[in-house]
Amino acid sequence: MKHRFRRLGPPLLLLAPSLILMAVFVYGLIAANFTTSITDNHTAAQATGVEPTSTVWFENYTTLLASDDFQHSLMNLLLYTVVFLVGTLAIGFVWAWLLDKPIKGEGIFRSIYLFPMAVSFVASGVVWRWLLNSNQGENASGLNRLFQIMGLDFLQNNWWNNVTFGIIAIAIPAIWQLSGYVMALFLAGFRGIPDELREAGRMDGASEWKVYRYVLFPQLTPIMLSALVIIGHMSLKSFDLIMSISKPANYQTKVPAVDMYVAKSSFDYATAAAIGTILLVIVAVVVVPYLVKTNRQEK
Amino acid sequence: MSTTVSTPVPPKDATGQPVRLRQDKGRERFGLARTLRYVALVLGIMVVLVPVYVLFITSFKGAGDASPTRAWNLPETWTMQNWQDAWTALSPALWRTFQMVIPASIIAAFLGSLNGFVLARWSFRGANLVFTLILFGMFIPYQAVMIPLLQIFLDANIPSGVPSLILLHVIYGIPITTLIFRNYYMTIPHELVEASRVDGAGMLRTYWSVILPISVPSFVVVLIWQFTSAWNDFLFAVFFSSSQNGPVTLALNNLANGAMLQNYGVSMAGALFASLPTLVVYIILGKYFVGGLMSGSVKG
Numbered sequence: 354m355k356h357r358f359r360r361l362g363p364p365l366l367l368l369a370p371s372l373i374l375m376a377v378f379v380y381g382l383i384a385a386n387f388t389t390s391i392t393d394n395h396t397a398a399q400a401t402g403v404e405p406t407s408t409v410w411f412e413n414y415t416t417l418l419a420s421d422d423f424q425h426s427l428m429n430l431l432l433y434t435v436v437f438l439v440g441t442l443a444i445g446f447v448w449a450w451l452l453d454k455p456i457k458g459e460g461i462f463r464s465i466y467l468f469p470m471a472v473s474f475v476a477s478g479v480v481w482r483w484l485l486n487s488n489q490g491e492n493a494s495g496l497n498r499l500f501q502i503m504g505l506d507f508l509q510n511n512w513w514n515n516v517t518f519g520i521i522a523i524a525i526p527a528i529w530q531l532s533g534y535v536m537a538l539f540l541a542g543f544r545g546i547p548d549e550l551r552e553a554g555r556m557d558g559a560s561e562w563k564v565y566r567y568v569l570f571p572q573l574t575p576i577m578l579s580a581l582v583i584i585g586h587m588s589l590k591s592f593d594l595i596m597s598i599s600k601p602a603n604y605q606t607k608v609p610a611v612d613m614y615v616a617k618s619s620f621d622y623a624t625a626a627a628i629g630t631i632l633l634v635i636v637a638v639v640v641v642p643y644l645v646k647t648n649r650q651e652k
Numbered sequence: 653m654s655t656t657v658s659t660p661v662p663p664k665d666a667t668g669q670p671v672r673l674r675q676d677k678g679r680e681r682f683g684l685a686r687t688l689r690y691v692a693l694v695l696g697i698m699v700v701l702v703p704v705y706v707l708f709i710t711s712f713k714g715a716g717d718a719s720p721t722r723a724w725n726l727p728e729t730w731t732m733q734n735w736q737d738a739w740t741a742l743s744p745a746l747w748r749t750f751q752m753v754i755p756a757s758i759i760a761a762f763l764g765s766l767n768g769f770v771l772a773r774w775s776f777r778g779a780n781l782v783f784t785l786i787l788f789g790m791f792i793p794y795q796a797v798m799i800p801l802l803q804i805f806l807d808a809n810i811p812s813g814v815p816s817l818i819l820l821h822v823i824y825g826i827p828i829t830t831l832i833f834r835n836y837y838m839t840i841p842h843e844l845v846e847a848s849r850v851d852g853a854g855m856l857r858t859y860w861s862v863i864l865p866i867s868v869p870s871f872v873v874v875l876i877w878q879f880t881s882a883w884n885d886f887l888f889a890v891f892f893s894s895s896q897n898g899p900v901t902l903a904l905n906n907l908a909n910g911a912m913l914q915n916y917g918v919s920m921a922g923a924l925f926a927s928l929p930t931l932v933v934y935i936i937l938g939k940y941f942v943g944g945l946m947s948g949s950v951k952g
Contacts, residue, residue, distance in 0.1 A: 361776050378824070379788065382800045386800050462697065483916050625795075645784075648781070
């Protein structure tokens with residue numbers, strides 16, 4: 354016992370502050386949030402403890418999931434995530450592929466592709482709000498005006514003001530911001546593949562395309578998986594960009610994270626908590642298998 | 653490279669930059685393929701820089717210059733008025749953001765370094781599980797803890813604004829800082845720590861005199877990472893501060909989406925102000941910034 358403590362004691366003691374913080378502020382609060390989400394805590398008086406709350410179990414969840422309004426948010430989230438993922442992965446991959454072979458000015462290209470990553474979504478939202486202005490024709494500004502100048506008038510559209518697909522317009526700035534990151538991931542992947550592999554392929558008489566198709570791409574699968582998980586979970590949590598481009602109450606572009614903010618602002622804590630838990634479940638479905646798999650491989 | 657903890661990790665130099673494994677082969681001839689590559693790459697740059705162009709020209713345009721027909725033209729007369737207005741509106745918030753971000757980065761980096769050391773090189777049974785449990789904190793949508801978090805901070809009388817935000821960024825920064833340090837310490841030879849143990853040094857002593865001195869590069873990476881993500885945070889800012897005591901992202905959002913007539917010139921100048929510190933860090937310490945990206949994931 355004593356021996357065990359001497360081995361386990363010091364490391365655990367050093368970890369203790371962080372472990373306690375994580376236990377309370379991650380796991381404890383997830384549990385606390387869940388308990389709020391199964392109450393009828395819908396008013397300011399209840400939120401501040403003036404009036405009592407009672408347990409209603411999963412009523413808030415069923416109400417939410419049955420409402421057209423929230424289903425619209427979930428649909429938006431799905432659309433946004435698909436477009437965001439496909440866009441960043443495709444562009445990031447192409448950029449990495451173009452930069453893979455030695456080329457003059459590689460550093461400059463890399464730096465410029467990556468720089469949007471250093472900017473906040475709120476700041477880029479300011480300019481993208483202008484670019485995605487829905488006015489057309491005479492009053493057009495932003496991208497619509499640019500299309501006119503380029504003679505591509507038919508491309509003009511009302512961007513995020515479209516009820517069904519408006520959310521896709523918001524994915525454009527997201528793609529702009531994170532394609533460089535995916536490029537950096539893939540580029541590191543390309544560079545991590547030993548040259549012998551390519552050489553071996555070429556020796557066997559494979560064409561350049563076949564070397565990529567059969568030798569390099571399979572090696573990149575783990576990187577692709579990481580990129581999917583990282584971009585995917587960012588997309589599911591997306592909030593800043595939507596808030597700064599369209600207003601929170603904007604029906605066209607709302608997602609669960611925005612609904613949660615709106616519910617909280619009107620002191621509907623139970624609904625806000627329920628939305629939080631739903632988001633957590635969605636993210637966990639993506640992230641937990643990945644973490645478990647990673648953990649296994651380490652052993 | 654690793655939330656991606658398991659991907660085949662390319663060798664890195666001290667800064668976390670992947671080492672170039674390949675020398676120039678000279679394989680590619682001058683010619684069509686090469687030209688096409690350049691064209692594609694330059695096209696990419698032009699697209700990426702479109703928003704930057706808009707930000708700059710609009711921030712120098714006067715109120716009379718706002719006609720949509722001239723949206724993409726250079727300003728008719730260049731004016732600094734927007735920049736002055738934006739500075740007046742944002743400078744208190746900019747200052748508060750520095751006050752918040754600096755302590756938040758330093759404390760979180762230090763905690764992450766301790767955790768990383770223990771998990772990588774003073775390990776114990778179950779360390780991997782502990783690490784995974786910590787890591788999960790990085791991925792959770794903060795919406796799932798926000799309501800009780802608000803109540804706790806209220807009950808504990810933690811003042812909204814800078815003090816609340818420092819605490820939050822420290823707490824929720826722990827997973828990513830731990831991850832980066834752990835991955836870095838994993839690359840340190842076991843012998844280094846063993847030698848110190850054989851010499852009779854305890855854990856703290858080993859950390860202090862063996863590990864800490866070689867941790868500078870990853871401290872830089874972690875500090876930049878924390879600085880950038882805390883600086884750019886909007887979610888916690890919205891829930892835990894107001895326009896009177898909040899950081900610059902909140903102030904900028906109020907400036908841009910406020911009740912007043914929308915003035916794009918001022919808000920774009922404001923967006924440039926708000927981005928300046930992180931952009932300066934990116935330009936000066938770019939390779940460390942990339943190191944952080946590679947070793948971690950991203951906080952949305």
